Amino acid sequence: MTKKRLGYVELEWTCPNCATRNPGPNKFCNGCGAPQPENVEFEQALEEKLVTDKDLIARAQAGPDVHCPFCGARNAGGAKFCGECGGDLSGAETRQSGRVVGAHRRDPAPDVNCPTCGTPNPAGNRSCSNCGAPLTKEPKPAPAPSASGKAARRGLPLIAVLGGGLLCVVVAAVLFGLVFKTEDLTGQVTAVRWERSIPVLALVPVEREAWRDEIPAEAQVGTCRQEHRYTSDEPASNAEEVCGTPYTVDTGTGVGEVVQDCVYEVYDDRCTYTAMDWDVFDVVTRTGSDLDAAWPDLNLAADQQQGEPTEEYAVTFVSDGETYTYSVDDADSFGQFELGSDWILHVNALGGIASVEAAR
Numbered sequence: 001m002t003k004k005r006l007g008y009v010e011l012e013w014t015c016p017n018c019a020t021r022n023p024g025p026n027k028f029c030n031g032c033g034a035p036q037p038e039n040v041e042f043e044q045a046l047e048e049k050l051v052t053d054k055d056l057i058a059r060a061q062a063g064p065d066v067h068c069p070f071c072g073a074r075n076a077g078g079a080k081f082c083g084e085c086g087g088d089l090s091g092a093e094t095r096q097s098g099r100v101v102g103a104h105r106r107d108p109a110p111d112v113n114c115p116t117c118g119t120p121n122p123a124g125n126r127s128c129s130n131c132g133a134p135l136t137k138e139p140k141p142a143p144a145p146s147a148s149g150k151a152a153r154r155g156l157p158l159i160a161v162l163g164g165g166l167l168c169v170v171v172a173a174v175l176f177g178l179v180f181k182t183e184d185l186t187g188q189v190t191a192v193r194w195e196r197s198i199p200v201l202a203l204v205p206v207e208r209e210a211w212r213d214e215i216p217a218e219a220q221v222g223t224c225r226q227e228h229r230y231t232s233d234e235p236a237s238n239a240e241e242v243c244g245t246p247y248t249v250d251t252g253t254g255v256g257e258v259v260q261d262c263v264y265e266v267y268d269d270r271c272t273y274t275a276m277d278w279d280v281f282d283v284v285t286r287t288g289s290d291l292d293a294a295w296p297d298l299n300l301a302a303d304q305q306q307g308e309p310t311e312e313y314a315v316t317f318v319s320d321g322e323t324y325t326y327s328v329d330d331a332d333s334f335g336q337f338e339l340g341s342d343w344i345l346h347v348n349a350l351g352g353i354a355s356v357e358a359a360r
Helices: 054-062 158-180
Strands: 002-010 012-014 021-023 100-103 182-211 220-232 239-243 247-250 255-288 304-306 310-319 322-328 342-348 353-358
Touching (some): 002 054, 054 255, 322 353
Antiparallel strands (some): 002 255, 012 021, 182 310, 220 255, 247 255, 310 322
16 A cells, blocks of 8 residues: 655644643744643644645654753754753654544634634634634543443444344244254155266357456457456556545654555456357266166267266155155265155255155
């Protein structure tokens, strides 16, 4: 998957002393003047606009900021000495980076009411246009208590969830009983039948479908159409770029990088073609109503060959006036069912024979 860079936006940090929202690059609070703490998290602005300031972009690309181990002041990632106290930054702690802060907010955000005078202000304002008071970040409402699980999140009553689950269990139990619960009946063999078939293969023109580069050289190509063949993580020829929702990543500098995850759906020619190949030309079949199953006689021409044989065996039982048919897998097992012999039939609730055993 390719990360496509769309640009950079200013993040914000909220002062823990006065709750003022500050631009991400600011080292000190605009409301009370307190220095930015080391553990404060950068957050998305209510409305994100791509920045054009080359210095700000260069800072974001230089790597996350560091905090001076002596005075705690925040410095750019490439700094060697602290801009506040002059201390050596070789042992400075690097700010965390790479955290996804949220989906990119490119649409206009609603106005923010000043907590001091109530005046509506554009979302991009950090101080009131009327009274100058800082526009603090409104606290998030506490989530309402709810039952856990997907059903509760969808608003379904718990009783409905339990009732639905119970119904599924009952239905499954009924189906299990119909298929697997059996009744033992005594049945007598009244008829047997077998069928054996051998397909005859010949070289004939066969129409198939494949990607153009997989078609045999001697084949005649028919119609072609463009189809999605595979998905690539990297740009490729004849590919359609498919990208997800843009999102903002914390660079650790107070500036966020707006990126998009993209893949490339590669299209290719899918064609019909005609080629000579072995295919079923005829099927020779032999049937019987006895236990002496035999294969049909096969006379192959010089340009023919034998295909994969198939065989089917069926036994008919009568029990209390009811007729049941049972399929047998192989000729050896089939040979046990002598006409007039008695068998124990294990019959399920659907009327099918699950298994049989010889009556003693």
